[in-house]
Amino acid sequence: MGIVISDQILGTFVPILVYWLYSGIYVLLGSFDNYRLHSKKDEQEKNLVSKSTVLRGVFFQHTIQAIVAILLFKVTENEGEVATGPKSWLTIVVQFIVAMLVLDTWQYFIHRYMHQNKFLYKHVHSQHHRLVVPYAFGALYNHPLEGLLLDTIGGALSFLVSGMSPRVAIFFFSFATIKTVDDHCGLWLPGNLFHVFFRNNSAYHDVHHQLYGSKYNFSQPFFVTWDRIFGTYRPYSLEKRAGGGFEARLKED
Numbered sequence: 001m002g003i004v005i006s007d008q009i010l011g012t013f014v015p016i017l018v019y020w021l022y023s024g025i026y027v028l029l030g031s032f033d034n035y036r037l038h039s040k041k042d043e044q045e046k047n048l049v050s051k052s053t054v055l056r057g058v059f060f061q062h063t064i065q066a067i068v069a070i071l072l073f074k075v076t077e078n079e080g081e082v083a084t085g086p087k088s089w090l091t092i093v094v095q096f097i098v099a100m101l102v103l104d105t106w107q108y109f110i111h112r113y114m115h116q117n118k119f120l121y122k123h124v125h126s127q128h129h130r131l132v133v134p135y136a137f138g139a140l141y142n143h144p145l146e147g148l149l150l151d152t153i154g155g156a157l158s159f160l161v162s163g164m165s166p167r168v169a170i171f172f173f174s175f176a177t178i179k180t181v182d183d184h185c186g187l188w189l190p191g192n193l194f195h196v197f198f199r200n201n202s203a204y205h206d207v208h209h210q211l212y213g214s215k216y217n218f219s220q221p222f223f224v225t226w227d228r229i230f231g232t233y234r235p236y237s238l239e240k241r242a243g244g245g246f247e248a249r250l251k252e253d
Contacts (some may be wrong), residue, residue, distance in 0.1 A: 004170060007166035008073035016062045019140070022178050026136035026185045035187045037206050038133040043186075046131040057127075061140050061147040068150040068152045072159065073166055074152040084154055092168055099158035100222045106154040108226035112218040114146065131184075134202075134209050139184035158251045180221045188238060188246050199224045203248040207236050 025228070028067035031066045035056045087095070114125035127143040138149065155176070159169055160228035181207040182194045200219055207213035236248040 006169065008070070008077065009096065011073060011169040011173065012066050012167045015177045016169050018174045018239060019062070019177050020137070021179045023136035023139070026181070028144065029187060029189070031183070032187065033244045036187050037186050037188055037203060037248060039241070039243060043133040043135065046132040047225060048132070050178060054131070054138045055150055056139045059135060061142060061151070064144065064148060065152050068156060070119060072156050080225060087165065087168070095162040095164040095168060096172055099162040099164060102158040102161045103154050103176065104222050106157055106221060107150055107220050109217055111148050111220065112232065115214065115218070129209065129214070132155065132209055134184040134186050136181050136185045139181045142214040176230065198222060203236055206248050207234060207250060
């Protein structure tokens with residue numbers, strides 16, 4: 001008799017596994033200097049935190065994320081497919097879209113407020129911006145309070161509002177995790193489908209991590225809608241950098 005793993009357990013731990021697998025791929029691709037948005041020298045000189053500290057911070061966030069996910073699935077275990085039966089593909093697509101919109105909305109306003117509130121920026125959000133040159137496995141390097149408010153609670157809200165089942169949540173949060181890691185990968189690779197289908201991508205978010213762009217491009221992880229509505233949208237141009245790679249430069253909307 002085989003081992004049966006519940007959807008709740010998979011929904012909790014598969015996105016975490018996906019985070020490390022996908023970011024690991026980008027670690028291996030980090031030597032592609034001709035596709036980097038910053039040089040390795042910039043990464044070493046501009047970042048204000050060691051990679052070992054980033055690893056510990058992300059491990060801690062994943063621990064909190066797993067605890068909240070387990071509790072959330074426990075509270076809602078009598079809902080979803082168990083109570084109402086399997087969902088149609090159309091329903092699942094709608095749930096995905098609703099969850100994406102909820103997560104984007106939550107993260108835009110919390111993220112922007114953390115920049116506007118000087119106390120929160122200094123004591124909480126500035127931790128994430130110690131990575132002036134983002135890289136993949138640093139995507140979730142945040143202050144624990146920010147990790148709880150921005151990512152974990154935002155994810156819980158998207159799950160609850162969309163009404164998705166734990167099984168659908170496995171795929172949604174794995175997708176959201178891949179998108180978040182990709183936005184912080186620091187590379188502009190040809191053929192990357194996220195660059196094709198989303199304006200909110202690694203270069204767009206890289207602008208926000210720079211000092212000149214810290215008041216713009218708050219939207220994450222999917223769309224740029226709220227930036228456009230509230231006037232914080234700043235497009236970029238990709239320019240070839242001397243020595244290889246690209247540089248995202250601000251341009252007028």
